[in-house]
Amino acid sequence: MKPKNELENQGESVENHPYIPNELWVKCPVCKNPVLSSDLSENLKVCPNCSYHFRLGARQRIEITVDSGSFEEFDADMMSTNIIDFPDYTRKLKNAKLNSGENESVITGKARIGGCEAVIAVMNSQFMMGSMGTVTGEKITKAFEYATEYSLPVIVFTVSGGARMQEGILSLMQMAKTSGAVKRHSDAGLLYITVLTDPTTGGVTASFAMEGDIILSEPKALIGFAGPRVIEQTIRQKLPKDFQSAEFLVEKGFVDRVVPRKEMKEMLTRLLILHGSVPAVQESDETDTQKEGDEQ
Amino acid sequence: MSAFDSVTAARANDRPTAIDYITRIFGDSFIELHGDRRYADDKAVIAGVAELGGRAVTVIGLEKGRNLKERMERNFGSAHPEGYRKALRLMKQAEKFHRPVICFVDTSGAYCGIGAEERGQGQAIAENLMEMMTLKTPILSILIGEGGSGGALALAVADEVWMLENAIYSVISPEGCASILWKDPTKTAEASECLKLTSQDLFKLGVIERIIREPKTADSIMFDSFKTLISQTIDKLSAADTEAMLNKRYNRFRKF
Numbered sequence: 344m345k346p347k348n349e350l351e352n353q354g355e356s357v358e359n360h361p362y363i364p365n366e367l368w369v370k371c372p373v374c375k376n377p378v379l380s381s382d383l384s385e386n387l388k389v390c391p392n393c394s395y396h397f398r399l400g401a402r403q404r405i406e407i408t409v410d411s412g413s414f415e416e417f418d419a420d421m422m423s424t425n426i427i428d429f430p431d432y433t434r435k436l437k438n439a440k441l442n443s444g445e446n447e448s449v450i451t452g453k454a455r456i457g458g459c460e461a462v463i464a465v466m467n468s469q470f471m472m473g474s475m476g477t478v479t480g481e482k483i484t485k486a487f488e489y490a491t492e493y494s495l496p497v498i499v500f501t502v503s504g505g506a507r508m509q510e511g512i513l514s515l516m517q518m519a520k521t522s523g524a525v526k527r528h529s530d531a532g533l534l535y536i537t538v539l540t541d542p543t544t545g546g547v548t549a550s551f552a553m554e555g556d557i558i559l560s561e562p563k564a565l566i567g568f569a570g571p572r573v574i575e576q577t578i579r580q581k582l583p584k585d586f587q588s589a590e591f592l593v594e595k596g597f598v599d600r601v602v603p604r605k606e607m608k609e610m611l612t613r614l615l616i617l618h619g620s621v622p623a624v625q626e627s628d629e630t631d632t633q634k635e636g637d638e639q
Numbered sequence: 640m641s642a643f644d645s646v647t648a649a650r651a652n653d654r655p656t657a658i659d660y661i662t663r664i665f666g667d668s669f670i671e672l673h674g675d676r677r678y679a680d681d682k683a684v685i686a687g688v689a690e691l692g693g694r695a696v697t698v699i700g701l702e703k704g705r706n707l708k709e710r711m712e713r714n715f716g717s718a719h720p721e722g723y724r725k726a727l728r729l730m731k732q733a734e735k736f737h738r739p740v741i742c743f744v745d746t747s748g749a750y751c752g753i754g755a756e757e758r759g760q761g762q763a764i765a766e767n768l769m770e771m772m773t774l775k776t777p778i779l780s781i782l783i784g785e786g787g788s789g790g791a792l793a794l795a796v797a798d799e800v801w802m803l804e805n806a807i808y809s810v811i812s813p814e815g816c817a818s819i820l821w822k823d824p825t826k827t828a829e830a831s832e833c834l835k836l837t838s839q840d841l842f843k844l845g846v847i848e849r850i851i852r853e854p855k856t857a858d859s860i861m862f863d864s865f866k867t868l869i870s871q872t873i874d875k876l877s878a879a880d881t882e883a884m885l886n887k888r889y890n891r892f893r894k895f
């Protein structure tokens with residue numbers, strides 16, 4: 344199913360109107376300049392003036408990251424239920440599905456990136472702010488177990504407000520469950536790259552987001568264990584500017600590199616190849632098929 | 640007893656803390672060890688080596704402090720990254736010397752502050768979760784008071800997890816839950832019910848193996864029988880084949 348993209352929808356409405364509606368312009372929250380939404384989409388939702396990285400939906404993220412047509416989704420039908428009978432959760436889940444067009448806060452699968460095969464998981468801020476429920480944890484765990492079984496690298500794009508309160512302690516248990524699967528994958532000598540995107544906080548930061556062999560981040564992403572408001576309430580003072588930004592985490596030694604969105608695919612490809620991935624070439628695939636055909 | 644009664648009891652100032660358990664169970668055999676070898680010694684975590692039933696063990700506790708002065712010193716049991724790193728250092732040491740690990744968990748949560756973030760609170764907890772899952776020695780974790788989210792879990796990836804009858808274990812504090820859910824942090828009683836955070840609830844959900852009954856006052860009889868129970872369990876866990884133990888530990892969390 345095609346992801347919902349508010350900018351695209353606005354684009355469609357343009358064709359029906361002779362006048363350019365205001366909605367066609369998006370105000371950049373950082374430089375405050377208006378940006379034409381079609382320009383923004385073409386620019387991978389990065390502000391052409393100040394390089395602010397707008398949040399990207401999970402489907403769009405997959406589209407710009409993997410080789411065209413190579414994505415095979417895992418467990419697309421897996422859905423959360425109101426396991427501890429938490430007030431209003433059933434309705435919230437229903438709304439999250441409607442708003443995001445997805446069944447959960449993460450999409451997992453197998454794909455090729457620059458020709459290199461990898462298992463990927465992409466979290467989705469449009470589904471309950473990427474919170475970690477049991478199905479989120481299960482899909483990520485299964486993705487790692489698959490990668491371990493087939494000796495594949497894993498790339499996880501994180502975005503999360505943290506644990507999913509509505510699943511109580513079972514949400515907390517996902518931190519241990521996913522960490523166990525990451526550890527087994529790691530012990531098998533396989534590569535795990537995390538790509539932190541804005542925002543990555545709470546239980547996701549305190550588990551698989553910080554467990555990558557290599558931890559990359561998009562520019563200016565907010566990354567932390569506690570959210571800035573919680574910290575300000577605890578210490579009763581204002582936080583310094585850019586505290587918990589990706590750049591701050593590089594400085595403090597918790598992120599390897601900040602990588603702009605436009606360079607991410609190339610960076611991932613280079614890292615995969617340096618860790619032993621062999622990019623498949625389109626032509627050689629055809630030759631292989633030919634050969635098999637000949638032998639038969 | 641309502642869920643909120645448990646919350647109140649778990650947080651009560653006169654409730655025994657990790658030091659009480661360590662003193663009453665391990666007596667003079669406990670030798671405290673300090674520091675994470677990277678940054679500092681976090682007093683919210685008390686850790687060391689001790690003897691139990693003729694066997695050397697590693698003991699790690701989240702310590703809230705027993706009076707105001709101690710509570711200030713120990714940051715009310717809310718550890719910084721160096722606390723979790725001290726715990727991990729001693730767990731790795733336990734693995735090296737084939738000693739079982741016993742953890743006493745009592746914290747409202749990992750500390751949320753500038754230094755904690757700067758030194759990688761998330762990374763410190765994450766590393767403990769990963770490393771504990773494959774630590775080649777038995778781990779028993781006992782929630783004695785508050786089990787506050789990731790800060791508690793970072794000492795509770797274990798072969799068995801127990802709870803004192805009135806301890807609580809939750810993904811978020813009832814206050815936090817109430818303010819998000821109803822924009823009203825005073826609705827803690829309702830939130831406590833919703834979160835399923837009591838020992839009974841967690842036993843039903845399969846999150847813990849055992850509930851330790853609490854007497855009206857924490858007397859020595861309770862500690863004596865508790866000590867015997869811990870000792871027997873450590874013997875049982877230590878008798879198992881390491882690979883089988885690790886598979887069981889993985890599946891213990893894999894099922895959720």
Ligand SMILES: [Zn+2]
Binds near residue numbers: 374375376390393
């Ligand atoms: Zn801008």
